Amino acid sequence: MSARVYLDYNATAPMRPEVREAVCEALAAGGNPSSVHDEGRHARGLIEAAREQVATLLGADPANVIFTSGGTEANVTALAPETVGAEPGGAATCVISAIEHPSVRAGGRFQAEDLCHVPVTGDGVVDVPAFAAEMETLKSEAPDRPVLVSVMVANNETGAIQPVSELAAIAHEAGAVVHADAVQAAGKVALDVSTLGADMISVSAHKIAGPTGVGVLVLDADRPVAPLLTGGGQERRRRAGTENVAGIVGFGVAADLARRDLETQAKRLGELRDRLERTLKAAHPDAIIFAEGAPRLANTSCFAVPGAKAETALIALDLAGIAVSAGAACSSGKVEPSHVLEAMGVGHDLAVAAIRVSLGWGTRDSDIDQFIAAWSRVSPSGTAERSAA
Numbered sequence: 001m002s003a004r005v006y007l008d009y010n011a012t013a014p015m016r017p018e019v020r021e022a023v024c025e026a027l028a029a030g031g032n033p034s035s036v037h038d039e040g041r042h043a044r045g046l047i048e049a050a051r052e053q054v055a056t057l058l059g060a061d062p063a064n065v066i067f068t069s070g071g072t073e074a075n076v077t078a079l080a081p082e083t084v085g086a087e088p089g090g091a092a093t094c095v096i097s098a099i100e101h102p103s104v105r106a107g108g109r110f111q112a113e114d115l116c117h118v119p120v121t122g123d124g125v126v127d128v129p130a131f132a133a134e135m136e137t138l139k140s141e142a143p144d145r146p147v148l149v150s151v152m153v154a155n156n157e158t159g160a161i162q163p164v165s166e167l168a169a170i171a172h173e174a175g176a177v178v179h180a181d182a183v184q185a186a187g188k189v190a191l192d193v194s195t196l197g198a199d200m201i202s203v204s205a206h207k208i209a210g211p212t213g214v215g216v217l218v219l220d221a222d223r224p225v226a227p228l229l230t231g232g233g234q235e236r237r238r239r240a241g242t243e244n245v246a247g248i249v250g251f252g253v254a255a256d257l258a259r260r261d262l263e264t265q266a267k268r269l270g271e272l273r274d275r276l277e278r279t280l281k282a283a284h285p286d287a288i289i290f291a292e293g294a295p296r297l298a299n300t301s302c303f304a305v306p307g308a309k310a311e312t313a314l315i316a317l318d319l320a321g322i323a324v325s326a327g328a329a330c331s332s333g334k335v336e337p338s339h340v341l342e343a344m345g346v347g348h349d350l351a352v353a354a355i356r357v358s359l360g361w362g363t364r365d366s367d368i369d370q371f372i373a374a375w376s377r378v379s380p381s382g383t384a385e386r387s388a389a
Ligand code: PLP
Pocket: 010, 011, 069, 070, 071, 072, 073, 075, 101, 103, 152, 154, 155, 156, 181, 183, 184, 204, 205, 206, 213, 214, 215
């Protein structure tokens, strides 16, 4: 039986062997990083070395890197009225785009009525004039009400890269604080928190071939944070709880590898992704590639062939040994089109046909060949769907 083909790196990138090895070593070493004895000091040393590695990937001062349990926790930590100087649960507005990850869409510690959504273009990029108009309205209607803006650097479904620096400049002009969810961008595009324009960014280890369950909130400067978890003094009182030492160590190694390989991988994966899309379009001239006109992550392709059903295709591909994901979520047995495609104005029938293929460090040329061959069997013009029809 041939090995499986994993093309779902935007969900979780498989751990690199070097990461796995470092995680296992750290697990074996043990020790509480808050303890003063030798074992504790060793664990503390591992964390601080990893903090440096993550900071280097993101152009940050290690002192401004706060380890969390992942991207979700980093986002929710940032999204608090206190971040913009309001009282807990107090009067403040949070402006987000229509294509944010659910952990941002939920609004963190903002009340639902204090959330404000900004639309995106048909290519899945935040509508800059609409954003500027929203900021202007907020400023003129309530000049003293603090505002937090949260926009993602790259979208997880389409790979569309967002104009964060431009949006941040507009937001800052209006006196807002800016958070950017960089979970999908980190390790795939060069990212420097000191030049991006955002005041804080979230990153997650498992998207860059590190372990699941560890992430960071990174600040561009020493600024106050509203801790989500309180109690112990870990992470300079910005995130209580004994650190996930092995996870953090793995994150550090993954960050180091991602930084070294970034350019080569982006070029290599971009070529593979482009070949996949060319072949797809040759076989299905009516195929739609979402966000095709926008700057995109080189590893991501989200497409739909009219008449296909992502749900069926996914199962057939899985049986053929290929892991990809759908641009639709299944909730309570009903397939819902993704909020991202919906925000881009994609109709229901096309949205439920959307497939996301995402590549990464382990993707080989032959994986793309295998995907193409399997897709031609399960797609609407392929034999699997025809025989099932
Ligand atoms: N933000 C984006 C854009 C994501 O794609 C994800 C994960 O899919 C997250 C946040 C959440 O990260 P984590 O899985 O580490 O909680």
